[in-house]
Amino acid sequence: MGPLIKLIVLNVVVYAILKFVVPNIPGSAPLPASLVFLYMMLTTSGFVIFATVSAESKEAFWGPIQRFLTGENIGGLQALRYGILILFPLLVGWQTYSSTAVSDAPPSENRTIHPAPPGEYTGLSNPISKTPDAIQQGKGFYAAFCSPCHGGNFDGKGPASRGFNPPPANFSDPTTIAMLQESYLFWRIKKGGVGLPIEGMPWKSAMPRWEVELPDEWIWKIILGEYDGAHQAPRTWE
Amino acid sequence: MTQRLKHIVPNVVVGVWLAMGFLTVQPVSAEEKSKVAAPPESTLQSVSVSAPMVKGALPADDPNAAVWSSATMARFPMSPQVHWPTRILDATVKDLNVRALHDGTNVAILLEYADPTEDPDDAAAIEFMVGDKKAHFAHGQPMAQVEGGPVNIWYWKNKDNKGVDMNAKGFGTIKVQTHQDVKAKGTYANGTWKVVFTRPLATEHADEDTQIATGGFINIAFAVWDGKKDVSGELKEKGSQKAVTSWWNFRAEAPPDYSSYYYAAIAVGVALGFQFVLIRKLKKGHSA
Known part of the structure; x- marks a missing residue:
């Protein structure tokens, strides 16, 4: 097998691993195309360094490339050569155009959905015992104050949710309240959208500052009702 | 013969590899960009209002002028104002269609929405941030950890049928400006309000008015009041009881750049x- 074919096989294998194996490892996620490209570039440069360490291996690697670009009497490859010589500048031109053209898209926003809470709200435990009564009361408060946006089904799709950006949180999604402690929810409900730090973009949030309308006890009960209704459990450190 | 083949095979492979490599990298990076950038279909929900530049006068008095069709329609779902008391849990207007144009000097923004009845107290407003500081979409109310700025509100009410240029920085701080730069005109037909707001892109009062530079994105939000009276003679929607959106994006397009x-x-x-x-x-x- 010539070194070039080895390089291609190696790249195909690396691509297949990154695209189909890595995302299926538990706890992993699909890699962005730019990262896949970067890994393949690293694989290629590593291979090129390896393939050119001796004069002999260098000839085996570069020889075919050189013959393809400059050799005479290469038959049908001549057409391919011209094709590539035309295609390459056009691609460079297209790349330059697309990177300098004015974008029609508004600036992307990297909003942190669950920013760190202020120190005084970390590690508070719910002072209300998790009794069926308390949960029931909490669900009642939830229905009155929270469900217009967060939805009767705890899915963030309440009738008043449609105009808001960011959308109200979906509590049945395992990446929302299931990842958070009760003290975090207490902070978010009490201080509302305007209580967020800058990375949470408080100016966009429609979450009310419930401390001006609801006593703390009601907020803690709402938290019990929310977890129960959404079939989630708060995150604990044990 | 085998000697020749030995030479040809790597040649073919190199050529194909180069061409394929370039061709795959190209769409892959384009696809990744579009995932972040592409706004949802304008028929469903937009993220941005884009005002193209037009030659000739802006249709400030005519919401039905043909030139409006040169602007892409943006569509924003609206929510009842539930953020702050006195809230409302169901508002009449569910969706707002927005088009905008500019002529290099003035900007015109057309709001279009369904409202089953024409009432003297029907009203609509557009909101912007003023200056560099971020302002909360609910009247620029104070934020706990971020120092916010004021908002500039362009307001129109059917019975006055004119634009009012206002500022606010927190609930209950709304103030009509001494310099009125905003014009507005509403037309009601077939159960639909069409309201056109116009203003110069730039004004001399940068601490009160939003300044619109072509090419750049700024924040924009909307509010609509159904001024219908209920059986007891009370207005269905008034003050904080209205249909709202939170912040979206607005841009006056720059002249073509080659x-x-x-x-x-x-x-x-x-x-x-x-x-x-x-x-x-x-x-x-x-x-x-």
Whole structure:
């Protein structure tokens, strides 16, 4: 097998691993195309360094490339050569155009959905015992104050949710309240959208500052009702 | 024969590899960009209002002028105002269609929405941030950890049928400006309100008015009141009881810019030059 074919096989294998194996490892996620490209570039440069360490291996690697670009009497490859010589500048031109053209898209926003809470709200435990009564009361408060946006089904799709950006949180999604402690929810409900730090973009949030309308006890009960209704459990450190 | 094949196979492979490599990288990076950038279908929900530049007068008094069709329609779902008391849990207006145009000096923004009844107290408003500080969409109310700025509100009410230029920085701080730069006109037909707001892109009061520079994105939000009276004679929606949106984006498009084509042409030239030099070098090295 010539070194070039080895390089291609190696790249195909690396691509297949990154695209189909890595995302299926538990706890992993699909890699962005730019990262896949970067890994393949690293694989290629590593291979090129390896393939050119001796004069002999260098000839085996570069020889075919050189013959393809400059050799005479290469038959049908001549057409391919011209094709590539035309295609390459056009691609460079297209790349330059697309990177300098004015974008029609508004600036992307990297909003942190669950920013760190202020120190005084970390590690508070719910002072209300998790009794069926308390949960029931909490669900009642939830229905009155929270469900217009967060939805009767705890899915963030309440009738008043449609105009808001960011959308109200979906509590049945395992990446929302299931990842958070009760003290975090207490902070978010009490201080509302305007209580967020800058990375949470408080100016966009429609979450009310419930401390001006609801006593703390009601907020803690709402938290019990929310977890129960959404079939989630708060995150604990044990 | 086998000797020849030995030479040809790597040649073919190199050619195909190069071409495939470039062709795959290209769409892959484009696809990744579009995932972040592409706004949802305008028929469902937009993220941005874009005002193209037009020649001739803006249709400030005519929401039905043909020139409006040169602007892409943006569509924003609306929510009842539930953020702050006194809230409302169901508002009449569910969706708002927005188009905008500018002529290099003035901007015109057309709001269009369904309202089953025409009432004297029907009203609509557009909100912007003023200056560099971020302002909360609910009247620029104070934020706990971020120092916010004021908002500029352009307000229209059917019975006055004119624009009012206002500022607010927190609930209950709304103030009509001494300099009125906003004009507005509403037209009601077939169960639909069409309201056109116009203002100069730039004004002399940068601490009160939003300044619209062409090409740049700014924040925009909307509010609509159904001024219908219920059986007891009370207004269905008034004050904080209204349909709202939170912040979206607005841009007055810059005049066409062809510089990307020049850059692309230069890049093609450089790539051709590179190929020319490379092949010459390779040929020389070969014959030497």
